[in-house]
Amino acid sequence: MELKLNGKNYNSNIYIEKELLKTAGLYAKKLTDGNVFVVTDSNVFPLYFETVRTALEEQGLRVSYYVIPAGEASKSLSMLGVLYEECVKNRITRTDLIVALGGGVVGDLTGFLAATYLRGVRLMQIPTTFLAQIDSSVGGKTAIDLPSGKNLVGAFYQPNVVLIDPDTLSTLSDKIFADGMAEAIKYGCIRDRELLTLLESPKEHLTQIITRCVTIKKNVVQQDEFDTGERMILNFGHTVGHTIEKAGNYIEYTHGQAVAVGMVCIVQIGLMLGKISEEEASQVISLIRSANLPLSVPYDKDECLKTVSTDKKMMGATLNVVLPKGLGDCTVEQWNPDDFVNMAKETDVFL
Numbered sequence: 001m002e003l004k005l006n007g008k009n010y011n012s013n014i015y016i017e018k019e020l021l022k023t024a025g026l027y028a029k030k031l032t033d034g035n036v037f038v039v040t041d042s043n044v045f046p047l048y049f050e051t052v053r054t055a056l057e058e059q060g061l062r063v064s065y066y067v068i069p070a071g072e073a074s075k076s077l078s079m080l081g082v083l084y085e086e087c088v089k090n091r092i093t094r095t096d097l098i099v100a101l102g103g104g105v106v107g108d109l110t111g112f113l114a115a116t117y118l119r120g121v122r123l124m125q126i127p128t129t130f131l132a133q134i135d136s137s138v139g140g141k142t143a144i145d146l147p148s149g150k151n152l153v154g155a156f157y158q159p160n161v162v163l164i165d166p167d168t169l170s171t172l173s174d175k176i177f178a179d180g181m182a183e184a185i186k187y188g189c190i191r192d193r194e195l196l197t198l199l200e201s202p203k204e205h206l207t208q209i210i211t212r213c214v215t216i217k218k219n220v221v222q223q224d225e226f227d228t229g230e231r232m233i234l235n236f237g238h239t240v241g242h243t244i245e246k247a248g249n250y251i252e253y254t255h256g257q258a259v260a261v262g263m264v265c266i267v268q269i270g271l272m273l274g275k276i277s278e279e280e281a282s283q284v285i286s287l288i289r290s291a292n293l294p295l296s297v298p299y300d301k302d303e304c305l306k307t308v309s310t311d312k313k314m315m316g317a318t319l320n321v322v323l324p325k326g327l328g329d330c331t332v333e334q335w336n337p338d339d340f341v342n343m344a345k346e347t348d349v350f351l
Contacts, residue, residue, distance in 0.1 A: 001015070001016040001017060001207075001211055002014070002015055002016075003015075003016070003211075003214060003215065003218055004218075005138065005139070005158070005218045005221060005222060006222065007158065007222065007225050010140075010158040011160075012138075012140070012158045012159055012160065012161070012162065013160070013161050013162070014138060014161075014162040014164065014214060014218065015027070015161070015162070015163050015164065016164045016166070016207065016210055016211055016214065017164075017165065018165060018166055018167050018207075019165065019167060020126075020163045020164065020165035021048055021051045021052055021055065021126065021163070021165050021167075021168070022051060022055055023055060024052050024055040024056060024099075024124075024126060024163055025055035025056045025057070025058050025059035025061065026055075026059065027124065027161050027163060028055075028056055028059065028061060028097055028099070028124060028161075029059040029060075029061065030161075031097050031122045031124065031160055031161065032061065032095060032096050032097040032122060033060075033061075034061070034062065034093070034095060034096045034097075035061070035062045035063075035064065035090065035091065035092055035093070035096040035097070036056050036061045036062065036063050036064070036096065036097045036098075036099055037064050037065065037066075037086070037087060037090055037092050037096065037097070037098050037099070038052065038053070038056075038063060038064070038065040038066075038098075038099045038101055039065070039066055039068065039083065039098070039099070039100055039101065039102075039106055039109070039110040039113065040065065040066075040067055040068075040100075040101040040102050040106060041067060041068050041069065041070040041071075041074070041102045041103070041105065041106050042067055042068070042069055042070045043070040043102075044070075044101060044102040044103070044106070044128050045067045047128075047168075047171055048101060048128060048168065049065065049067075049101065052099070052101055052126065053065070061097075064086075064090040064092075066082070066083060066086045068083075068105075068106065068109070070105070071105065071250075071251075072105055072145065072245075072250035072251075072255075073250065073251075074105055074109060075105050075108055075109050075143070075144045075145045076144055076145065077144060077146075077153075079109065079144075080109065080112065080113060080144055083109070083110075083113045083117075084113070084117055087113070087117050087121075092117070092118075092121060093118070093121075094118050094119075094120065094121055095122075096121060096122070097121070097122045097123070097124060098110060098113060098114040098117075098121050098122065098123050098124070099123075099124045099125075099126060100114075100123070100124070100125050100126065100127075100137075100159075101126045101128065102126075102127070102128055102129075102132070103127065103128060103129035103131065103132045103136075103176075104127075104129065104131055104132045104135075104136040104137075104255065106132075107125055107127060107132050107136050107137050107142075108136060108141070108142055108143050108144070108151070108154070109142075109144060110123075110125075110142075111123060111125070111140070111141075111142030111143075111155075111157055111159065112142035112143060112144055112153075112154055112155060112157070114142075114157060114159075115142050115155040115156075115157030116155065120157070122160050123157065123158075123159040123160055124159060124160060124161045124162075124163065125137040125138075125159040125161070125162045125163070126162075126163045126165075127162070127164060128165075128168040129168075129169075129172060129176055129179065129180060130169055130172065130176070130177050130179065130180020130181070130183075130184075131176075131179045131180040131182075131183050131255065131256055132180075133164045133166075133169075133180070133210055133214075134180060134183055134184055134187070134209070134210055134213035134214060134217070135180075135183040135213070135217065135234075137159070137162050137164070138162055138214055138217045138218060138221070139158075139217055139218075139220075139221040139231075140156045140157050140158035140159065140221070140225065141154065141156060141227075142154050142155050142156070142157050143155075145250070149242070149246060149307065150242050150245055150246060150250070151242075156225060156226055156227075158225075164210060164214070166206050166207050166210060169206065174292065175254070175292075176254075178256060178257070178291050178292050178293050179254050179255060179256025179257070180256065181199065181202060181256065181291040181293065182237075182255075182256035182257070182259045182260040182263070182288070182291070182293055183213070183256065183259065184199055184202070184209055184213055185199060185260075185263065185284065185287055185288060185291070186234075186236050186237055186259065186263065187212070187213045187216050187217075188327070188328070189236055189263070189267075189284060189324055189327060189328070189330065190216075190233045190234070190236050190322070190324075190328075190329070190330040191216045191220075191233075191328060191329070191330075192212055192216060192328055193327045193328030194328075195209065195212050195213070196283065196284075196287060196327065198212075199287060199291075200287070200290070202291075217234070220233065220234060232320050232322060232332045233322050233330050233332060235320070235322050236263065236266065236322040236324075236330060237259045237260070237262035237263030237265070237266050237322075238259055238262055238322075239262065239266075239308060239319070239321065239322075239340070240258075240261065240262035240265045240266070240305070240308075240344060240349070241255070241258040241259035241260075241261065241262030241263075242258070242262075242307075243304050243305055243307050243308060244257075244258040244261055244262065244297055244299065244304060245258045246307055247297075247299050247303065247304045247307075248297075248299075253294070253297065256293065257293055257294050258297075260288050260291075260293035260294060260295070261293075261294055261295065261296060261297055261349050263284065263288065264284075264285055264288060264295050264296070264347070264349050265344055265347045265349045266321075266322065266323065266324070267281045267284050267285065267324060268281065268346075268347040268348070268349070269323065269343050269344065269346075269347060270323050270324040270325075272343065272346065273323070275323055275324055275325055275326075275331075276324045276325075276326060276327070277326075280324070280326060280327045283327065284327070295349065296348065296349045296350065296351050297349065297350060297351065298351045299350055299351075300350070301344070301345045301350035302345075304350065305341045305344055305345065308337050308340060308341050308344075309337045317336075318334040318335060318336065318337075319334070319335050319336070319337040319340055320332055320333075320334060320335075321333050321334075321335045321340055
């Protein structure tokens with residue numbers, strides 16, 4: 001399966017196929033005849049790096065690499081600085097290729113590296129987690145975290161190629177697979193009600209689910225590359241989700257777990273406002289529960305929600321809030337952040 005995400009100044013080709021890692025060199029060769037710098041993490045390195053390196057070297061490409069510690073803490077200014085120096089050491093030029101091999105942390109960090117080193121180097125994303133395959137590897141959002149919040153420094157930088165190999169999901173733990181389920185449920189809520197039915201037995205429909213999610217992401221990004229309009233719907237559940245991640249120092253809850261709780265919160269707010277029925281809200285919450293994702297967190301609501309006003313979805317003094325409009329549709333509203341916080345406190349996601 002090949003999908004094309006085309007904008008005014010870029011072409012991003014997305015391939016979804018089993019055993020793609022073994023042919024990664026064929027796609028890389030179309031982008032460079034020279035050096036390939038691969039960034040991966042300590043979890044993915046022993047699983048897939050040698051397969052990718054072999055595929056690249058078979059095409060006569062010169063491969064260098066760096067292994068970052070797995071986990072959100074690597075999405076930092078200090079790690080970015082290390083990678084810049086590695087690029088210099090390995091003589092990476094603007095005609096070479098940078099490859100992100102891993103999950104969302106690797107993809108975000110490496111994407112920002114490619115966007116900013118030498119003011120832009122060609123980029124290939126090879127996502128190896130469910131979440132990265134259906135969401136973060138597509139669309140060109142790159143970022144690192146600051147102590148004051150998640151993804152506060154970044155750039156829009158489209159990958160030249162995204163290689164999505166469903167076979168890599170076989171090595172995921174149940175916890176990491178569930179992370180991707182949270183984002184897949186999000187897509188069903190905002191654009192594809194039938195997807196929610198497929199997600200009742202996800203491993204039986206993996207390639208179909210990946211393709212449907214990526215197609216939604218592609219279509220939204222083509223309409224709004226820079227996240228000023230329709231693309232904001234992709235933040236469904238993320239406002240509260242990001243506050244939960246920060247409250248847990250990006251350790252206690254994964255991104256998917258935090259977004260799951262954020263979706264429960266926003267669905268309950270939608271129910272209070274009459275934008276979604278009790279039956280529809282129950283369907284979403286039941287699906288989150290069956291995916292072994294949390295429905296609540298043991299945090300003080302006042303302490304946790306105090307960072308809402310620093311969320312990157314703030315526009316001036318207002319907060320863009322993505323609300324359900326039935327299942328398979330949504331709306332973006334501009335709220336006073338204090339009003340949103342007050343409604344979030346009325347939900348039962350904080351124990």
